[in-house]
Amino acid sequence: MHVPDGFISAPWSLATGVVAAGAVALALRGARRELDDRTAPLAGLVATFVFAGQMVNFPVAAGTSGHLLGGALAAVLVGPWTATLCLTVVLLVQALLFADGGLTALGTNVILMGVIGVWVGYAVFRLTARAMTAAATRHRPLVPLAAGVGAFVSVPAAAAGFALLFAVGGTAPIALSTLLSAMVGVHLAIGVGEAVITALVVGSVLAVRPDLVHGARGLLPTRTLVSHAEAVS
Amino acid sequence: MGAEHGHQLHVHGDSPLHRMAAHHKVLLVVGFVLLIVATPAGTFWPYAVHATLLIGAVALSRVPPAYLARRMVVEVPFVVFALWLPFVATGPRMEVAGLSLSEAGLVAAGGLLAKGTLGVLTALLLAATTDVRDLLEGLRRLRMPAALVEIMGFMVRYLDVVGGELRRMRVALLSRGFDPRSPRHWPVLARALGALFVRSYERGERVHLAMVSRGYRPQASRR
Numbered sequence: 527m528h529v530p531d532g533f534i535s536a537p538w539s540l541a542t543g544v545v546a547a548g549a550v551a552l553a554l555r556g557a558r559r560e561l562d563d564r565t566a567p568l569a570g571l572v573a574t575f576v577f578a579g580q581m582v583n584f585p586v587a588a589g590t591s592g593h594l595l596g597g598a599l600a601a602v603l604v605g606p607w608t609a610t611l612c613l614t615v616v617l618l619v620q621a622l623l624f625a626d627g628g629l630t631a632l633g634t635n636v637i638l639m640g641v642i643g644v645w646v647g648y649a650v651f652r653l654t655a656r657a658m659t660a661a662a663t664r665h666r667p668l669v670p671l672a673a674g675v676g677a678f679v680s681v682p683a684a685a686a687g688f689a690l691l692f693a694v695g696g697t698a699p700i701a702l703s704t705l706l707s708a709m710v711g712v713h714l715a716i717g718v719g720e721a722v723i724t725a726l727v728v729g730s731v732l733a734v735r736p737d738l739v740h741g742a743r744g745l746l747p748t749r750t751l752v753s754h755a756e757a758v759s
Numbered sequence: 760m761g762a763e764h765g766h767q768l769h770v771h772g773d774s775p776l777h778r779m780a781a782h783h784k785v786l787l788v789v790g791f792v793l794l795i796v797a798t799p800a801g802t803f804w805p806y807a808v809h810a811t812l813l814i815g816a817v818a819l820s821r822v823p824p825a826y827l828a829r830r831m832v833v834e835v836p837f838v839v840f841a842l843w844l845p846f847v848a849t850g851p852r853m854e855v856a857g858l859s860l861s862e863a864g865l866v867a868a869g870g871l872l873a874k875g876t877l878g879v880l881t882a883l884l885l886a887a888t889t890d891v892r893d894l895l896e897g898l899r900r901l902r903m904p905a906a907l908v909e910i911m912g913f914m915v916r917y918l919d920v921v922g923g924e925l926r927r928m929r930v931a932l933l934s935r936g937f938d939p940r941s942p943r944h945w946p947v948l949a950r951a952l953g954a955l956f957v958r959s960y961e962r963g964e965r966v967h968l969a970m971v972s973r974g975y976r977p978q979a980s981r982r
Binding site: 536565566569579581614622623624697705723725730 | 785788789792793795796797800830833834836837843844847848861863864867868870871873874875877878879880881882883885886891894904906907909910911912913914915916917918920921922924925939942945946948949950952953954955956957959960962963964966967970976
């Protein structure tokens, strides 16, 4: 999924870089709202978690394996602004220290995974969660399910984003429909894996620390803290 | 888990490239890669010049070429994409060994492979010759937002810690009969990842408290 150098022409690489820089500037402001003064250490650790999560491979059809993109997962767990920031830092570290994803393609990768992957995933998650809460009374299993749906849509959405970008700024003449169907087709399969893993991870975090799941705020029944101790003055 | 963490790709050494200031190196590398990307496909000599320059730089850095070659595997998925192009690209077609291939697609695929490979090699060389702290300092000098540099610093600092945690979880899972290739074990994998998230997040909270208790003030109020 990491676009290397040379896939997108130089002018379009610069253009995506400018757009990505703008998106990151917005994310920096938004993340401060989500995390206040804890932004730096928490976003750093969440970025590390996303990086580690991307190292986990899961088998996709026909012997190939995909790895987690983590955009939707991060958005549900820590909120979309922080997720964009975390994905950006992950991509930055991967490009600079691991040569994974081209340096000139950094803007492209940030737009595809950090913006499209995160925000499409998050939007679908919110919509699904809202539709489900309206239809059901038991809320708890809905959040992981909605997260899975968000993750499932986010992967082919990012792939479609790549296809569109390659059609306008790519370096090879190829019909958009061919590229779009191939990219989306392959990534639907990866999306299934992403969806299952995302749903299960969100479910397991909800079971242990439901307060940490940003996307579940307002969806889970609130539990009030009951204290039987005397107040100390 | 000592204080000194080199990252995995860094090759300790002393050469003009190791000594060069990180912000100069980053600028040079980005400029060079942009130049590679801007080179039109279908020509040969500019790529030969780029490759010669790059090989000269590798020789100068005294990073073992075999080491760099092994790390080139990161580009495999896109080699597959490039090989697929000639079959589906538009334009006049030609016969090669009984296969009908698009001429423009072949040229483009060659260009992609050349640019991708040179780009990966350049980035690998930067990673191999630059210490993380120097890199962060260099990015700060290049006016990357301070908050972003700080987050990146935390990520790099805890990369090995969280990576080690994941590795130990994997060993524990494998020794209990976990099969990473089976989708039936996805729930186990997901619970491990969930635990990893909770641990990472709680570590972040502890780090933040430790920082605050030592007088750390958040970005907004600084300067």
